[in-house]
Amino acid sequence: MTDQRDPWFDQQWAIAFCLYLLILVVITVAAYLRILPTQLDAIPAYDTLGHFFLLGIASYLSHLALRGRTFFIGRYSLPLGPTLIGAIVIVDETLQGLSPYRTVSMTDVAASFSGILLFYRLARAQTILKH
Numbered sequence: 748m749t750d751q752r753d754p755w756f757d758q759q760w761a762i763a764f765c766l767y768l769l770i771l772v773v774i775t776v777a778a779y780l781r782i783l784p785t786q787l788d789a790i791p792a793y794d795t796l797g798h799f800f801l802l803g804i805a806s807y808l809s810h811l812a813l814r815g816r817t818f819f820i821g822r823y824s825l826p827l828g829p830t831l832i833g834a835i836v837i838v839d840e841t842l843q844g845l846s847p848y849r850t851v852s853m854t855d856v857a858a859s860f861s862g863i864l865l866f867y868r869l870a871r872a873q874t875i876l877k878h
Contacts, residue, residue: 760812764828767808771801775839781848795858803862806832810870829867833860 774797777783787793809828816827836859843849 755814755816756812757814760808764805764808764812767805771805774801779846779849794852795854798855798858799862801862802832802836802859803866806863807866807870810867811874815871815874826867826871829863832863836860836863 774783790796806829809832810826811828813828817824818827818830819825836856840851840856844851
C-alpha cells in the first residue's frame with residue numbers, strides 16, 4: 748500500500764524540474780530556429796559548457812524530484828531521472844543529425860553525459876547526507 752504522505756515524487760523538486768524543463772525546451776527550440784543570442788559566440792566553448800551544465804542540472808533536479816528512484820536492467824540499478832535525461836540527449840543528438848541547421852557533436856554528447864553523471868552524484872550525495 749502506498750503511503751499518501753510519501754508520493755513517488757517530491758512535489759517541490761518536481762515543480763522546480765518542470766519549470767527547468769520548460770526553460771530547456773525554449774533553449775532547444777531557439778537553437779533549432781537559430782535564434783540564440785549571437786553574444787554567446789563570444790564565450791569560448793559555450794555550446795559544450797551549456798551541454799554540461801544545462802543537462803547536468805536537469806539530471807540533478809530529476810533525481811531529487813523522483814526521490815532517487817531507480818530501475819533495474821538485469822542486475823544493474825540505474826537512476827530513473829538521470830537515465831531519462833540521458834535518453835533525451837540521445838534523441839536530441841539524433842534529431843540534430845537530421846536538421847539542416849544543426850550538427851551532431853560527440854563532444855557535446857560527452858559533455859552532456861559528463862554533466863548528467865556529475866550532477867547525479869551531487870544529488871545522490873545530497874540525499875544520502877539528508878538521511
